Structure formats: C-alpha cells, structure tokens
Amino acid sequence: KAGVTQTPRYLIKTRGQQVTLSCSPISGHRSVSWYQQTPGQGLQFLFEYFSETQRNKGNFPGRFSGRQFSNSRSEMNVSTLELGDSALYLCASSRTGGGLEGYGYTFGSGTRLTVV
C-alpha cells in the first residue's frame, strides 16, 4: 500500500519568490492536511481539505494557500517567500479527517523548504 507522497523532497528558493508543493494522499483518503514544522514553533496546522473544499484553516497569513483536486491530490502554495518560511512542510491524509480508530492521519516525509 503506497503511503503519502510529497514532492519535491528538498527545495531552495530565494526570498520574494513563490513555491508550490505537492501531496498525493493514500488511495481512498479524502482528507488532506498541511503542517509546517520548525524547531522553534514545532508542528503548526496550515489547512485541511476534504473533497476539494477547505474545511479547516490555521493561523497563517494569506500568502499560504492550498487546493485539492478531484483525485484528492493537494498542492500548497506560498507566495512572496520570507526567510522565516524555511521549514519542513508536511502533508497528512486520512479517510475522513482522523479521530476514529484506524482513521488517523498518515503523514508524508515532507518537503524541506529553504529560503535564502
């Protein structure tokens, strides 16, 4: 059974640029969430998509956006990159949104974004 696939694994961008990260969830999973992981702030929730609709959103500026396609694949976009956006971006998928036994979130290995 294939896991959650995130591409690319590593990315280096210049301040002011924009970036798009991709996430392919486990087959049959309709919920996709994105997290930012940094040493200083830990794991912080960005947003969650379910059946192509944003269902939950964290406290991040509007520069962070996402979308989900009909095949449940998801992308997140960060515009006007800042040095502080350097982080590991994690995608997680679940069948319905986690919480029930056996329906928890499965994380990908992440995309390491470095902004210089």
Next chain:
Amino acid sequence: QQQVKQSPQSLIVQKGGISIINCAYENTAFDYFPWYQQFPGKGPALLIAIRPDVSEKKEGRFTISFNKSAKQFSLHIMDSQPGDSATYFCAASKDSGGSYIPTFGRGTSLIVHP
C-alpha cells in the same frame, strides 16, 4: 498560547528502562489524544491514541495514561529499546466540522542508550 504542553523536551534512558513523557492540555473540548513518533527525515507516525472515556490504553510496550480531571496524559514506553530513539509528540484534537485536526505538543527527543 500553547494549548498542549509537553515535557520533558529531551529524555535519555538506558535500554530496558521506562520512558515517560507527559502532556497537559487546556481546552476541555478536546476529546481525542493521539501520540506520534517521528524519526529523522520522516513524517510523524501515529503510535497510539486514547479517548477521555478510558483512563489507560496499552499497545505492546506503549501505554497511555489519561487523567481527565487534571487534564493530563502521559506516554509510558516499557523496556525501552535503542530503536525507540525518536521524537515523540503528544496531540489533542476535537471535532472540527468532521475533522479531528491534531494540536501538537512541542515534542520530546528520546534517546535510548544500548
């Protein structure tokens, strides 16, 4: 405001020992408490989870103890092994429109010496 507080930040134990990680939460609406294990270069992986209607849940060497009145829960790793060396995150979540989005603690880096 940190909704889930986790301690200690780091932990070193000897092989065969017991590792204990503690978490506390503020929001009484939380009703699902998962623990995640993360190895370097990997994303967090769900280890074990508990709901507040039980005080303890055990899966192999891993046990969650839950104290609803104190709003605290902890992870016990019995007979700790070097392969358990990883970062552990507690989390708390509640129903948000059908989703249980985890709010994570800051993590505990566990090192188990052989």
